[in-house]
Amino acid sequence: MDVDTKPPGSESGDKPWLDQKAKPFIRIDGVTKKFGEFTAVDNVSLDIFKGELFALLGGSGCGKTTLLRMLAGFETPTAGRLFLDGQDMTELPPYERPANMMFQSYALFPHMTVEKNVGYGLKHEALTDAQRKDRVKELLDLVQLTPLAGRKPHQLSGGQRQRVALARALAKRPKVLLLDEPLGALDKKLREQTQFELINIQYKLGVTFIVVTHDQEEAMTLATRIAVMDRGLIRQIGTPTEIYEFPRTRFVADFIGSINIFDGEVKSVAKNKVTVAAPALGADVIVEHTGTMPAPGAKVSIAVRPEKIAIERKEPGADATGNTIAGKVIDLGYFGKDSLYRVKLPSGTMVRVNAVNSRRADENERVAVWEDNVWLTFAPSSVIILTE
Template sequence: MTTPAIAADTRPWRDADAPPFISIRNITKKFGDATAVDDVSLDIYRGELFCLLGGSGCGKSTLLRMLAGFETPTKGQILIDGQDMATVSADKRPTNMMFQSYALFPHMSVERNVAYGLLREGMSKAEARARALEMLQMVNLEAFARRKPHQLSGGQRQRVALARALVKKPKLLLLDEPLGALDKKLREKTQFELIRIQESLGVTFIVVTHDQDEAMTLATRIGVMSDGVIQQVGEPREIYETPTSRFVADFIGSVNMFEGTVGPAAPDLMRVETADLGAVAVPPVSGLTQGQTVYLALRPERITLTRSAPEGRNDVVRGLVLDMGYVGHLSTYRVRLENGRMITVTQSNRLRDEDPISWDEHIYASWNPAAVRVLTQ
């Protein structure tokens, strides 16, 4: 394998002077009175595996189709490698698109499916065949070159579609829910295959997905979309650990959210008064005023459950375990606090003792101040 296109210590988006490979500037797309994409601006860098993440109807696929040239923006500008795409038709753009359905030709062999686009462009049969076999080797399907699509598994068809999309050596590959048709186990395996192929070729990938786990696994960065707007852009860890809004915190993983008001500040901590948890200590946040409404986001895995009250901890609440779900590597607890509020807690089963906490137990839930994320919107 060649060196990854984006090395861990050379993330270009952290360099204010790095030129973007794709510049999306104030793009809006309307269908009649409905706005699918609303004034989106976004920079994506060469060699990235960028994920557009959001629920159905959020505008992510429409944005992808505008990059491909299948939809025309109502207003705004798209530049790819410095070239304005406004007058460039879909077939002339340095892009290729892989659809969720794969759209393979059922009457053609795997090899002919992959070579089809090259032959349409006038490449000789010998050269097109050689290029197709090279791509099939890349996706570990050279032994299946003469088979028809119906003779392949879902994962194999997905890799044929990927080979066909890459065979023309696009600068940018657009993938619309590429793993959506696969079962959970195969999808997880294929995610790492996709990363390996992308790193080997150095092609920039933009992946549209509604699956948070998929985006977190694949992406160099994620753009979270809702209602046609990019809500936050960041590296997976940044999106999960430091969301900038309640929407992002709730959309990515599971979270317990509490409303409160800003209380007095100390040198190293700030107090937030809440109805559900009482006074909560949190790291200081600049720009807040006393009495201001804020929201506290607390991930379930950052909460600790104990049978006795932990010593030296201020942020402790008492509750009753109502439900417990065992999912192998972890257990999920639904705990009703004394004021009736429900919270969710997850604990690793690797850390559980011989007498784990179970249903109908009175417990104490505690956390460190650093575990709490303070949000203003």
């Protein structure tokens, strides 16, 4: 499938969530869901805008699927209200909602062909036979399954079954499509390919997609914005860049991707520079910080992503800028495109470093190998201060 690399709204740079006058398409207002004494979703409020591909991201038991099921109408909130395009959906049954759900298992009818699976939901729509046939053909063309229209699910690959389920979910032209772990059953390579196919389809149709996933890379690839959930709460909402580069809490920083986190204490603050004493690193760390400045003496955490740390055998010169610490390579993992180094500092602290293998080299030409004494450097702008 050809992939249109422009994300939704990219032509105008439209980000409605930044416009205080923009009207949300979906409003989740103080929604709580309890099962007995257990609170699965805890007073969640969230606005989603028309045409977004929005991701609910979190580990098992965080409440993301329960929230999706409430949007679909399969669960009723214990408290709070749900609105779609200005309409209160809180008490509406699933069949009266302008939303459809694509399940993780795909739930295809094994005895039906691809064509009949896609058209099944149109049986009771006010359409002529010709209109139904045209709608099914349009969707099969969209997901590039027209040549396989006569096959049954067991004759399809995992990726093809996923596309049949997607076409069937879109057949009734819902205002919102809810996707529960839509790529979870696919292998890694096929999942990567299908992510872009899904983005392309959503972009062409302009339908609002809400995706539930536990896969951080999947959420980062697919979504215009992400809500990170933990124990029924939303910990942060933002674009993939905001979530990754500017996490607001230690939980979000640690959950998204790989990161080194160290406890510290603020020594001094000057303009946009904060100096943090970090005993685990055996050094003071300079941080460029543009948010609310912590006061001297404040207990904080500092975090730096492994790919933002440079590793060298040679000690940096006196004119070097940035933060510098020394250590020894204890572990090395080679992954082809990059290498992971675990570097032990004199304090005993382990630091993870990712180095891109930008040129072909054998083992003897690597940046460092086991037991090498190395120097790690990272820019003040790469360090994150976490106060929560």
